[in-house]
Amino acid sequence: MNVAAFTELTGPDGLEVIEAPEPEAGPGEAVISVEACSLNRHDLWILEGDSATVEGIELPFVSGLDVAGVVQETGEGVSTVEAGDRVVLCPNETCGTCRYCREGPETLCESFSLYHGGLAEAAAVPADRLVTLPDAVETTVAAALPTAYMTAYQMLQRANAEPADLIFIPGVTGGVGVASVQLADVLGARTIGTSSSSKKLGRLTELGLDHAIEATDPELIRERVQTIGTADVVLDHMGGEYTDIGLSVVRRGGPVVVCGRTAGSHSEITIPSLFVSQKRIIGSKMATQTALEKLVGLVAAGELTPEIDDLYTLEETRAAFEAMQNRESVGKLVVTT
Ligand SMILES: NC(=O)c1ccc[n+]([C@@H]2O[C@H](COP(=O)([O-])OP(=O)(O)OC[C@H]3O[C@@H](n4cnc5c(N)ncnc54)[C@H](OP(=O)(O)O)[C@@H]3O)[C@@H](O)[C@H]2O)c1
Numbered sequence: 176m177n178v179a180a181f182t183e184l185t186g187p188d189g190l191e192v193i194e195a196p197e198p199e200a201g202p203g204e205a206v207i208s209v210e211a212c213s214l215n216r217h218d219l220w221i222l223e224g225d226s227a228t229v230e231g232i233e234l235p236f237v238s239g240l241d242v243a244g245v246v247q248e249t250g251e252g253v254s255t256v257e258a259g260d261r262v263v264l265c266p267n268e269t270c271g272t273c274r275y276c277r278e279g280p281e282t283l284c285e286s287f288s289l290y291h292g293g294l295a296e297a298a299a300v301p302a303d304r305l306v307t308l309p310d311a312v313e314t315t316v317a318a319a320l321p322t323a324y325m326t327a328y329q330m331l332q333r334a335n336a337e338p339a340d341l342i343f344i345p346g347v348t349g350g351v352g353v354a355s356v357q358l359a360d361v362l363g364a365r366t367i368g369t370s371s372s373s374k375k376l377g378r379l380t381e382l383g384l385d386h387a388i389e390a391t392d393p394e395l396i397r398e399r400v401q402t403i404g405t406a407d408v409v410l411d412h413m414g415g416e417y418t419d420i421g422l423s424v425v426r427r428g429g430p431v432v433v434c435g436r437t438a439g440s441h442s443e444i445t446i447p448s449l450f451v452s453q454k455r456i457i458g459s460k461m462a463t464q465t466a467l468e469k470l471v472g473l474v475a476a477g478e479l480t481p482e483i484d485d486l487y488t489l490e491e492t493r494a495a496f497e498a499m500q501n502r503e504s505v506g507k508l509v510v511t512t
Pocket residue numbers: 214215216217322323326345346347348349350351352369370371372375412413433434435436437438459460461499502503506
């Protein structure tokens with residue numbers, strides 16, 4: 176079978192489509208015939224040799240977390256899915272035995288990691304991490320959901336976001352940004368988002384973004400948000416300078432939920448604004464498998480349509496990564512096989 180493999184960690188030109196052995200289902204595993212796999216900046220960082228979370232990568236490396244398809248065969252001891260089932264994978268990998276696996280939430284697992292291997296024609300995955308898809312949910316659409324939408328879902332939860340809240344989302348046009356706007360919309364909250372691109376913001380407005388700010392200068396963003404109102408919640412996948420902007424625009428006592436470092440791994444924050452107004456910075460990582468089940472339910476009910484910028488074939492995976500690297504896309508990029 177073919178896989179889109181990272182053969183050098185030098186950016187998109189280090190990706191090649193190569194032959195790999197057909198996977199076999201070990202105990203507790205299912206082999207799925209992959210129909211779709213969406214990309215995340217997490218994959219791009221690995222490809223660029225700049226991953227903060229994945230260590231000891233052996234080349235060639237097949238990335239791809241968000242995979243959906245049809246179960247081909249199951250290994251010993253699998254009872255939750257059977258051949259022919261249409262499924263999407265929750266990419267969480269947990270030990271199942273630590274305190275956090277026992278008591279929850281599983282996202283705090285001491286050995287938490289993510290599945291990689293979806294950029295392939297077939298993949299062996301842990302069967303108990305598969306969520307069965309209702310007929311109404313296409314595998315292409317399901318593949319857009321896991322990482323970005325699960326992350327946005329849990330960030331809203333960790334913020335205790337409520338209907339009518341005003342939510343500030345810097346860097347609103349990517350996977351997590353668009354998911355945040357759409358899920359805030361489902362909740363009934365209002366949103367402010369930033370981007371360097373007026374064209375991309377135009378699409379976000381169609382998707383439900385209430386206030387679009389085309390700017391990258393921190394002072395300008397701060398001023399523009401403050402003119403719109405006081406944010407009840409900030410969802411920050413950007414890090415860098417944006418965390419301090421978030422702290423300055425969030426309400427007294429309000430949360431800045433941080434899940435990423437798209438704009439930088441280090442932030443300088445204004446300490447008095449943290450304690451004088453009792454604001455909170457909260458870290459967030461992925462979400463539980465239950466969240467993915469609920470997201471699939473929202474799609475099936477017609478309440479959520481994940482935004483897919485474009486579909487690519489496996490052979491075109493390099494071009495998909497180039498589009499992400501060049502900041503050309505809105506929402507998710509999906510590779511279909
Ligand atoms: N904690 C978790 O569990 C978790 C899960 C998923 C993602 N994440 C993190 O969340 C972040 C977003 O992931 P994603 O897959 O949604 O990425 P993505 O789709 O590539 O995000 C694109 C967005 O980031 C902005 N952006 C890109 N490069 C930028 C830069 N150098 N400076 C400022 N803005 C920039 C873009 O702004 P323009 O519109 O101006 O181009 C766009 O709005 C990443 O840091 C990722 O690691 C964390």
